[in-house]
Amino acid sequence: MADGRLLILDDDVMTGQTMQSIAEFAGLEVRSTTLPDTFFTEVAQWQPDVIALDLVMPGMDGVEVMNALAARGCQARIIITSGVGTRVLEAAARSAGEHGLDIVGILAKPFLPAALRELLTQALRTDRGAGRPRGRPAPNATRGDLTAADLDLAMERDELFVMYQPKLHCQSGALAGFEVLARWQHPEQGLIPPDRFIPLAERSGRMDALTRIVFAKALDWFAALRNDAGAANVPVLSPQTVANLTVSVNVSAMSLASVELFDWLESRCAECGVTPDRLILELTETSAMDDPVASLDIMTRLRMKGFQLSIDDFGTGYSSMLQLVRLPFSEIKVDKSFVLTATQSGESRSVVRSVVDLGRSLGLKSTAEGVEDAETMSFLRQIGCDLVQGYHIARPMAGSDVVPWARNHDATRESLRLEALRALNVLDTPEESRFDRLTRLAQRLFRTPIALVSLVDADRQWFKSHAGLAVRETPRDTSFCAFAIEDEDEDVTVVPDARLDARFQNNPLVTEAPGIRFYAGCPLRTAGGSAVGTLCVIDTVPRTFSKEERALLIDLAALVEKELNDHHKAITDPLTGVLNRHGFEGRAADAVRLAERLGQPATLLFIDLNDLKAINDRFGHAEGDRALSAFSDMLQGTFRESDLIARIGGDEFVALMIDAAEDEAMRVRLRLDQALAAYNAQDSVSYRLGAAVGIATLQPGQQKDLQALLAEADALMYRDKPD
Numbered sequence: 165m166a167d168g169r170l171l172i173l174d175d176d177v178m179t180g181q182t183m184q185s186i187a188e189f190a191g192l193e194v195r196s197t198t199l200p201d202t203f204f205t206e207v208a209q210w211q212p213d214v215i216a217l218d219l220v221m222p223g224m225d226g227v228e229v230m231n232a233l234a235a236r237g238c239q240a241r242i243i244i245t246s247g248v249g250t251r252v253l254e255a256a257a258r259s260a261g262e263h264g265l266d267i268v269g270i271l272a273k274p275f276l277p278a279a280l281r282e283l284l285t286q287a288l289r290t291d292r293g294a295g296r297p298r299g300r301p302a303p304n305a306t307r308g309d310l311t312a313a314d315l316d317l318a319m320e321r322d323e324l325f326v327m328y329q330p331k332l333h334c335q336s337g338a339l340a341g342f343e344v345l346a347r348w349q350h351p352e353q354g355l356i357p358p359d360r361f362i363p364l365a366e367r368s369g370r371m372d373a374l375t376r377i378v379f380a381k382a383l384d385w386f387a388a389l390r391n392d393a394g395a396a397n398v399p400v401l402s403p404q405t406v407a408n409l410t411v412s413v414n415v416s417a418m419s420l421a422s423v424e425l426f427d428w429l430e431s432r433c434a435e436c437g438v439t440p441d442r443l444i445l446e447l448t449e450t451s452a453m454d455d456p457v458a459s460l461d462i463m464t465r466l467r468m469k470g471f472q473l474s475i476d477d478f479g480t481g482y483s484s485m486l487q488l489v490r491l492p493f494s495e496i497k498v499d500k501s502f503v504l505t506a507t508q509s510g511e512s513r514s515v516v517r518s519v520v521d522l523g524r525s526l527g528l529k530s531t532a533e534g535v536e537d538a539e540t541m542s543f544l545r546q547i548g549c550d551l552v553q554g555y556h557i558a559r560p561m562a563g564s565d566v567v568p569w570a571r572n573h574d575a576t577r578e579s580l581r582l583e584a585l586r587a588l589n590v591l592d593t594p595e596e597s598r599f600d601r602l603t604r605l606a607q608r609l610f611r612t613p614i615a616l617v618s619l620v621d622a623d624r625q626w627f628k629s630h631a632g633l634a635v636r637e638t639p640r641d642t643s644f645c646a647f648a649i650e651d652e653d654e655d656v657t658v659v660p661d662a663r664l665d666a667r668f669q670n671n672p673l674v675t676e677a678p679g680i681r682f683y684a685g686c687p688l689r690t691a692g693g694s695a696v697g698t699l700c701v702i703d704t705v706p707r708t709f710s711k712e713e714r715a716l717l718i719d720l721a722a723l724v725e726k727e728l729n730d731h732h733k734a735i736t737d738p739l740t741g742v743l744n745r746h747g748f749e750g751r752a753a754d755a756v757r758l759a760e761r762l763g764q765p766a767t768l769l770f771i772d773l774n775d776l777k778a779i780n781d782r783f784g785h786a787e788g789d790r791a792l793s794a795f796s797d798m799l800q801g802t803f804r805e806s807d808l809i810a811r812i813g814g815d816e817f818v819a820l821m822i823d824a825a826e827d828e829a830m831r832v833r834l835r836l837d838q839a840l841a842a843y844n845a846q847d848s849v850s851y852r853l854g855a856a857v858g859i860a861t862l863q864p865g866q867q868k869d870l871q872a873l874l875a876e877a878d879a880l881m882y883r884d885k886p887d
């Protein structure tokens with residue numbers, strides 16, 4: 165295609181970028197903007213040959229822009245783009261023509277790259293921008309004198325090799341896998357980057373041969389890694405780490421149709437003992453979209469063989485969501501041009517965020533590549549990107565460097581994790597009701613005999629709360645929880661029957677007491693992303709765990725995480741040891757929400773200790789304090805451990821019960837009266853303690869907030885006061 169200048173006005177950054185890369189690829193010089201002001205400046209000063217104009221932009225009238233262009237005597241040829249119906253666009257084009265503008269054609273969105281290329285060719289065919297010499301060489305011309313024969317020789321002499329670039333799980337920083345990148349060690353020219361020989365291989369029909377070499381090398385390396393992981397006394401990665409690793413290989417668009425290549429790959433995988441689901445085939449966005457119908461066929465077949473498919477360089481080609489939904493991808497890779505500029509550019513951040521969101525809504529893993537600094541990394545963590553790759557983590561490395569690198573990476577990560585755990589200041593502290601409450605709740609909601617808050621320390625797991633289990637710690641190497649915090653593929657690790665699970669069937673916790681059969685554990689993370697332990701439920705009989713139960717465990721774990729990050733002192737009433745008002749409010753809203761989700765009632769009791777003032781006046785404040793502590797003990801003995809109990813004022817207490825209706829609350833009230841009577845009967849007590857109680861219940865589906873519930877219970881409590 166002839167050289168020329170293309171100016172794009174489009175309010176959608178992604179579309180602008182897409183058109184820009186297609187046009188640049190075709191050899192044009194391109195500028196793109198979303199702003200009409202910038203656009204007009206560029207039209208006047210840069211004098212583009214072709215303009216691609218989005219007619220329908222928010223806050224701007226496309227017809228007005230055309231009129232303004234006509235008024236300025238714009239000589240550029242114009243391509244009209246838009247998402248509205250072609251009939252509207254045609255009408256607009258006619259009107260523009262009547263204004264004296266030179267309309268090349270209409271590009272209705274969504275468009276295929278080929279359609280844009282075609283229009284650009286047309287626009288540049290007639291030599292209207294004459295007199296403006298542009299003698300740039302096409303950017304994709306191969307430099308040097310590399311020829312297809314060189315490439316043949318290189319393959320013959322085994323000069324091609326591969327490098328591996330790690331990919332990490334974004335939240336935890338755990339190793340997820342590697343992308344395989346081809347290199348050519350040329351005897352005279354030295355190291356040749358793929359940008360110089362991949363296009364050559366593609367042009368000269370050697371791409372399949374090259375791809376085979378890459379696959380063969382990567383598979384041999386990967387199979388060795390997996391075998392070594394099982395071997396004793398070899399300094400390797402743990403079998404668990406290696407079992408979950410993936411290897412990503414770039415597959416050129418033209419290889420996609422090669423049935424022989426993938427049949428070969430499938431049998432090669434079988435020979436190496438690598439299941440196809442460990443392999444991710446990366447296809448560039450543009451290649452996959454060029455002929456979506458044919459691609460759908462081929463890709464579906466590949467997915468059926470078990471391979472994962474990734475859409476590479478996403479954001480640079482053009483894909484309509486519809487096409488993306490239809491094609492069976494398992495991963496979406498945000499193009500590095502957006503990731504590289506994420507810290508400086510708000511627009512780039514928007515693109516990255518929307519690609520990650522898009523991936524999430526389609527159930528695809530999102531990967532950001534080109535992560536070069538910690539700031540980008542934390543941005544990606546914030547927006548919930550799944551995987552990251554880039555120089556900040558590691559540059560592509562030789563296969564032999566991978567194990568040492570990964571071991572070092574693991575060691576660093578573990579020491580950061582332990583540091584984060586220590587910083588919580590909870591290890592080896594006494595039991596606390598704020599944690600016990602949640603394990604009791606888990607025990608009850610899941611009907612399991614055991615529920616634990618387990619913290620995974622350097623070489624033990626230590627239980628901050630241990631409902632239904634007497635021991636306080638067990639060794640790390642046999643711990644299910646230590647396993648669960650490493651399990652990156654699942655947000656909840658579920659073992660339906662440990663005796664049928666090769667990973668656990670010989671575990672002493674399974675073969676001996678407590679005889680674990682069923683386990684479900686959800687990692688507990690610090691703000692920095694380190695998994696410090698789990699909330700887990702355990703049974704001694706096999707069980708299944710439904711999707712709803714998973715979601716519930718995740719919710720409860722979030723409440724445990726909150727407790728871990730909260731400071732005991734700030735939320736506890738120092739005199740009575742129960743929650744203070746602040747502590748109550750922070751938790752009650754979560755509890756009410758949880759009850760709502762479970763479709764269960766929540767009941768609030770407002771409890772006033774009568775005559776505290778009189779006791780203080782007659783017997784002094786020390787005696788008043790004793791009365792308060794005694795009363796608080798009675799409350800804790802009366803309510804269920806899973807209930808929230810708080811002292812919210814001088815003589816005011818509240819208790820919130822999840823999945824308990826008014827009758828349950830009435831029973832509690834009776835027990836409280838009995839406890840008070842027993843207290844008053846003591847000889848050492850020279851006054852009588854009494855309580856006024858108001859009970860308000862929130863039925864599921866009732867739109868009532870916590871404040872309303874409190875006010876209601878408070879009012880009822882006053883009626884309960886002795887005159």
Ligand code: C2E
Binds near residue numbers: 344347358378
């Ligand atoms: P790609 O698939 O997008 O691969 C990622 C490229 O980004 C790699 O360049 C990698 O080294 C680079 N990269 C990774 N992290 C960063 C970062 O933080 N900053 C920056 N600036 N760059 C980063 P590489 O190895 O030069 O590969 C270039 C392209 O060549 C690849 O882009 C891929 O399209 C192609 N390619 C490489 N190997 C093969 C192959 O075996 N087959 C095919 N068909 N294409 C390949």
Ligand code: CA
Binds near residue numbers: 343414446476
């Ligand atoms: Ca790639």
Ligand code: CA
Binds near residue numbers: 476477497499500533
């Ligand atoms: Ca890429």
